[in-house]
Amino acid sequence: MELQQSRNFKPRKLTLPGIGSLPSSIPLIYPNNAKYDMAKNELSLDKSKPRSSLKVLPEAIKLLESIQKPVAVVSICGPCRTGKSYILSRMLGSADAFALGYTMDAKTFGIWIGTSVLEFDEFTMLLLDTEGIDSVDAEALTDANILVLSVLLSSCFIYNSMGVPKKGDLNSMMQFEMIARSIIEKPGEDGSTLSKHFPDFIWLLRDVMLQLPAAEDGKQLSPTDYIIQRVLKRGQGRNYESNTDKVAGAIITSFPSIKCVMISSPGDKDVVQNIASRQQDLSPIFNKEVEAFVHHLCDHAKPKCGYAIGSLVTGPLLARMVAEYVNIVNKPGAIPCISDVWSATIESEYVRNMNQLLKEYDDEMGEMISKRGMPMEEGDKEEEDKKNPTTLLGIHRKICQQKTTTLIERVGRFTTSQKSIGDLTSKFENALVTFKEVLIDPNSGKQHFEKEIVGGILKKYVDQNYKMSQVFCRAVFERLYDPIRKRTELKVDEESQYTFEQLLQDLQTLYTEYHKKAVGPARWEVYEEKTEYIEQKKRAFESFVGYQKKMFEGAQRVAEAEAKNHKFNETIMLLEAQINQQRETNEKQLSQLQNHHEAELDKMQKQIEAKMQTEKKHMEQMMQANVHETQTKLEEKLEFQCKEYQEEFQCMQQNYDQQMQQMQGKAEQELKDMESIKEMLVQQNDIFKSKPGPPQNIRSSSFRGATFLKMRWDPPSTNAQSVTHYKAQYRKAKHPKNPCHPKNPWHPKDPWHTFKKTEKQKLSAVARNLKSDTDYDFRVKSLNGNINKVDENGVYGEIIRMDTRWSMAAKVVVTPGAVVGGALLTPVAVAGAAAERVWDAINPQTKATKFLTGILSVGAGALGAVAGTIGAPVGSVAVAVLLYDKGDHSPQSSDDES
Numbered sequence: 001m002e003l004q005q006s007r008n009f010k011p012r013k014l015t016l017p018g019i020g021s022l023p024s025s026i027p028l029i030y031p032n033n034a035k036y037d038m039a040k041n042e043l044s045l046d047k048s049k050p051r052s053s054l055k056v057l058p059e060a061i062k063l064l065e066s067i068q069k070p071v072a073v074v075s076i077c078g079p080c081r082t083g084k085s086y087i088l089s090r091m092l093g094s095a096d097a098f099a100l101g102y103t104m105d106a107k108t109f110g111i112w113i114g115t116s117v118l119e120f121d122e123f124t125m126l127l128l129d130t131e132g133i134d135s136v137d138a139e140a141l142t143d144a145n146i147l148v149l150s151v152l153l154s155s156c157f158i159y160n161s162m163g164v165p166k167k168g169d170l171n172s173m174m175q176f177e178m179i180a181r182s183i184i185e186k187p188g189e190d191g192s193t194l195s196k197h198f199p200d201f202i203w204l205l206r207d208v209m210l211q212l213p214a215a216e217d218g219k220q221l222s223p224t225d226y227i228i229q230r231v232l233k234r235g236q237g238r239n240y241e242s243n244t245d246k247v248a249g250a251i252i253t254s255f256p257s258i259k260c261v262m263i264s265s266p267g268d269k270d271v272v273q274n275i276a277s278r279q280q281d282l283s284p285i286f287n288k289e290v291e292a293f294v295h296h297l298c299d300h301a302k303p304k305c306g307y308a309i310g311s312l313v314t315g316p317l318l319a320r321m322v323a324e325y326v327n328i329v330n331k332p333g334a335i336p337c338i339s340d341v342w343s344a345t346i347e348s349e350y351v352r353n354m355n356q357l358l359k360e361y362d363d364e365m366g367e368m369i370s371k372r373g374m375p376m377e378e379g380d381k382e383e384e385d386k387k388n389p390t391t392l393l394g395i396h397r398k399i400c401q402q403k404t405t406t407l408i409e410r411v412g413r414f415t416t417s418q419k420s421i422g423d424l425t426s427k428f429e430n431a432l433v434t435f436k437e438v439l440i441d442p443n444s445g446k447q448h449f450e451k452e453i454v455g456g457i458l459k460k461y462v463d464q465n466y467k468m469s470q471v472f473c474r475a476v477f478e479r480l481y482d483p484i485r486k487r488t489e490l491k492v493d494e495e496s497q498y499t500f501e502q503l504l505q506d507l508q509t510l511y512t513e514y515h516k517k518a519v520g521p522a523r524w525e526v527y528e529e530k531t532e533y534i535e536q537k538k539r540a541f542e543s544f545v546g547y548q549k550k551m552f553e554g555a556q557r558v559a560e561a562e563a564k565n566h567k568f569n570e571t572i573m574l575l576e577a578q579i580n581q582q583r584e585t586n587e588k589q590l591s592q593l594q595n596h597h598e599a600e601l602d603k604m605q606k607q608i609e610a611k612m613q614t615e616k617k618h619m620e621q622m623m624q625a626n627v628h629e630t631q632t633k634l635e636e637k638l639e640f641q642c643k644e645y646q647e648e649f650q651c652m653q654q655n656y657d658q659q660m661q662q663m664q665g666k667a668e669q670e671l672k673d674m675e676s677i678k679e680m681l682v683q684q685n686d687i688f689k690s691k692p693g694p695p696q697n698i699r700s701s702s703f704r705g706a707t708f709l710k711m712r713w714d715p716p717s718t719n720a721q722s723v724t725h726y727k728a729q730y731r732k733a734k735h736p737k738n739p740c741h742p743k744n745p746w747h748p749k750d751p752w753h754t755f756k757k758t759e760k761q762k763l764s765a766v767a768r769n770l771k772s773d774t775d776y777d778f779r780v781k782s783l784n785g786n787i788n789k790v791d792e793n794g795v796y797g798e799i800i801r802m803d804t805r806w807s808m809a810a811k812v813v814v815t816p817g818a819v820v821g822g823a824l825l826t827p828v829a830v831a832g833a834a835a836e837r838v839w840d841a842i843n844p845q846t847k848a849t850k851f852l853t854g855i856l857s858v859g860a861g862a863l864g865a866v867a868g869t870i871g872a873p874v875g876s877v878a879v880a881v882l883l884y885d886k887g888d889h890s891p892q893s894s895d896d897e898s
Helices: 058-065 084-091 140-153 167-182 223-231 243-254 269-273 284-299 315-329 338-372 392-414 418-432 457-488 500-517 523-544 546-596 598-689 820-842 847-870
Strands: 009-013 025-031 034-037 042-045 054-056 071-077 111-114 116-120 124-130 156-162 200-206 258-263 434-440 448-455 696-705 709-714 725-734 753-759 764-767 775-783 800-803 811-813 878-880
Touching: 025 034, 025 042, 025 058, 025 315, 054 058, 054 315, 058 111, 058 315, 071 084, 071 140, 071 315, 084 124, 084 156, 084 284, 111 140, 124 140, 140 167, 140 315, 167 223, 167 243, 200 223, 223 258, 258 284, 315 338, 338 392, 338 418, 338 457, 392 418, 392 457, 418 457, 448 457, 457 500, 457 523, 500 523, 696 775, 696 800, 709 725, 709 775, 709 800, 725 764, 753 764, 764 775
Parallel strands: 071 124, 071 156, 156 200, 200 258
Antiparallel strands: 009 116, 025 054, 025 111, 034 042, 111 124, 116 124, 434 448, 696 709, 709 764, 725 753, 725 775, 775 800, 811 878
């Protein structure tokens, strides 16, 4: 038998790991005195034990948890032996997907779930078959618990009964009245709001042979109209509520929608008793009506909504709800609370998903690390390739981001609070890795804080990577140092050609190659460890071959001395050549003088010889002095140049250190400035996004007068921290023509006038230059001045009305023709005004009572004037003085101003 599809869906068989082919249906909830055999698909009752509670089948819970999409749950309930299981079987395209019974004994105990589902594009439809509510093996409390669980777990609830019901048949449905009393939405509330969370109600009437009655207009009633207008209609004309009224009221108020469907009889008695094997003998009308009903259920199917607005119930969530509700109904006197169960369900789902994703993170980390191989760089820098990270933290970030996104997708739709989602992700990330700030180089001028991994799943991979990095880096260092070790390990009687300078060059090459080949966070620790070892070896080698160094230094000094001596000899030879050249020149000059002065040669011979001897001695002295001076100058020049070279090198080194410190300090300062700017921008962004609520408790102050009024208010109850200032306004209002008429409200006369803008801390404002004895409307607006459009980011509080006082006035009534009566009654008027002042001093009055006493004084003066017109004029003047205060300065008020 195939189900004709009227909507895009397809049947799907559910499976469980480790279990072969599942039966077509298995118990989801069953009695405590029953035992279920999965292999035989049999549920046996132990009647020697009392049926006192319900329990859940673990395999059925796993079946629900395997459905990740939202679920639409269709459950059917009603009296036993009315064909409930057959209807659900037809929805799966079968006749016996749910076990059918052919005797008076009940076949279904508890609530059974079909192992085949209808897979829609957006959700999955589950089918629940329930135990008959009037089974001989059940009690009233058992029936009520089964009915409560069916209603709470389903998105479409079918009540299956035989024939067309009448008003009196509701007496047998008192379980529905118990539902309204035994389920609440929130603690402390009644069941008046259950319809928001209850499923749609369909009353399925079976084996209907009669036609429904006609309505008052003569037209035949539809099944739904008949149920609502006739069966569920409450009785009138009596002052008490009958049981049928209670049941009708519970159904109408508890379910969001009510529909009735009628199905004819499937055939004769033999067909009904063997309906699974007599499908070909079913009534065509029956088949048509059943198919139409199945199509209606599929066309109007919708996923079950969660308690949170916009949330949908998935398979794992439904599994948690089943366990929670069963625990509640098993407790005597406990009342299921939908909000509490939803909170417990969500928390359980959070924990389940988090634990599952933590295990997936651990497995994927191990898999990726095994492919990449340890050791690896720990790394805290941005990865060049996000898809293929090469460091341990890069792999962590990639998997962490994936799992966090999956966590939000799974449980984020269950809540609309960004704070809840943020807390959940933070808790998940802390379970993956926990950091602690550690002070680095505390005794140096470059101390700073670094984050150290101290906990979480990542910690074990960090420790493992560090140990493997130690082993690897030590092996690299040993491999590079081994040739050097062989050259330096000499016996005493062996002659070494390996110099200390060659050792230094080889060590520098070793350090360079080590940093190229070393991997992991332990490279520097191993480097420092091996460097200390190398320094010891270097000192030993230096003492062993120290004589070579001394000989080398001695030979170098000898060579330098020979070079200086050679240079000195060359200088001497140059001077001797110059002397010889000078001598030859002198000899030529003498020869020329001798030719020109032969006559005087004899005369001058002695003088010249003497002079020559003197010159010769002088020249020799000069030669000796010049040689010594030249050698001294050369040595001084060499020493001066060496000193200059040394000073220049030290200066360059100092400049380099200063530049490095300046660059490092500048980089650290720029980083701090960027962090400060970021924090400031985040805070400003939070303030910009926050729209303050309206001011609260707007009220008048006792400080008021004829031309000024004062008002006070409290900060908003929401986003008060985002308020930068308040704006106070007033407008003048006028009385209606007829204040008592309900359709003639107060009308504003003037537009709103802004009279005060206060800072955030100022919670009061005074309006001045007002008109006396006038009503004014006042309002206050809380503003966030960080946004350009200030007025659009504020909210006005409630409007209050206040009136100014009367100003001081004097009314003089002059009657030129006043008579003796006026003169006689004038003291009465004055006495009335004085009495009003005395009375006001003793007992402060309202404006109305002051007005009345003023009228009395004016009236007394008027009477005197009238009486005076009768008598002779005596030139009397009747004066009525009305005195009123300009303001009220009550010392009891804490907010008075002068």
